[in-house]
Amino acid sequence: MTLEPEQMGQSQQELAYMLKALRKRAGLSGDRLAARCNISQSKISRIENGRVRPSLVDIERILTALDVPPRVAAEVSALARIANTEWQDARAMRRKGLDKKQWELAGLESSSTELRYFLLSMITGLLSTPEYIRATLSHVPGDHSNTIAKKLERQEVLYDRSKRFTFILTEQAARSPFVSPDAMAVQLDRLVSLSRLPNVRLAVLPMEIPLPGCPLNTFTIYDSRLSTVEISTGVMVFRDPRDVRDHFDEFSGYERHALFGDEAREKIEEWSAAFRS
Incomplete structure (x- = not known):
């Protein structure tokens, strides 16, 4: 259809x-x-x-x-x-103010218990340093101080022990140099630090690991009730259980191949060292 x-x-x-x-x-x-x-x-x-x-x-x-x-x-x-499928146009979101989108995301995070993030091309705001967040907004005209502040405020949800987070980052997402090499090293160090939180599972998919299928989009799954997909022109919101289940199955496939725990931290530290050198 x-x-x-x-x-x-x-x-x-x-x-x-x-x-x-x-x-x-x-x-x-x-x-x-x-x-x-x-x-x-x-x-x-x-x-x-x-x-x-x-x-x-x-x-x-x-x-x-x-x-x-x-x-x-x-x-x-x-x-x-x-x-049950919603389209959020990027141009419309910019007109309304990107900080309004941050309030919506904060509401989704507040009302969810199990959150899964597949990050294809960049690091999500929940895991980002202020400098990284600022750089990812630099292509959008306007003053983004409120958006940056709200993104940083949203990070507090990671310390809520009643919630569980799983982040899977491709090597491209982790290593794309949105900021200077030194700043990228600091950003990767932050990933290592956050991976030690008891309610956070953080994984990486190095390029040498063969994947099941071909990932096309960044997506997030909120419990089993809703999933969102980010594309360059906007965001799709899916509430149909079949769509959410399809995203869950895709996520599980990447999860089975990803590096978690000490293996993930070792790989991220290797990338961080490469930026520092």
Whole structure:
């Protein structure tokens, strides 16, 4: 199924309208539908008013309760998948202010327990030094002091022992020289230091290690409920359990090949020494 960006912006309201129309066509009140599919009446109301994005499980239960024809069920399910996929345009994010995106990320980190990061081409803000963060924003016009401050503030979540973090960095991500050699060495030293936190697992994928498949994007998985994919023109947000599971399976494949613990630290220290020399 092709997902057009403009569809993603409109699909939730369209889905809400369609579900409400199907319920009325079936001659059911909101209360009766709620009882049939074991969803609270208040949630049914919020779904039909477009205030809550229903999960695909919610959709399946509602469609079963309404006993809709297969063709209609397929149409609604396709629309629901679009509604569970969000496109965040990079230009729009810059117009709003990149610091607003940092508030959103902080909210995701706060509400998640198990966070997995696959880093293809650069080091994520949670692991970055101030100089590295500043350099990665240098190509974007404007004052980024608020964004940098918020990125650094977000790093406090790494010390929350109730959360577990797994970071897998390719050699390209770890060694791409966004800052001077001395500053890159300091950045790599920070990776080694953070890898010793009890709730942080940090791994590297050196270039000599053959990988399962071909990694194309940086992505993050928040528990088992949501995954995000970063591309040069924006961010895709996936809530469809099938999409999240696919990202989890891809992550697990890299995890099986990556170097963790002392092996990872030894490799990172080798790279750091190369920058210092």
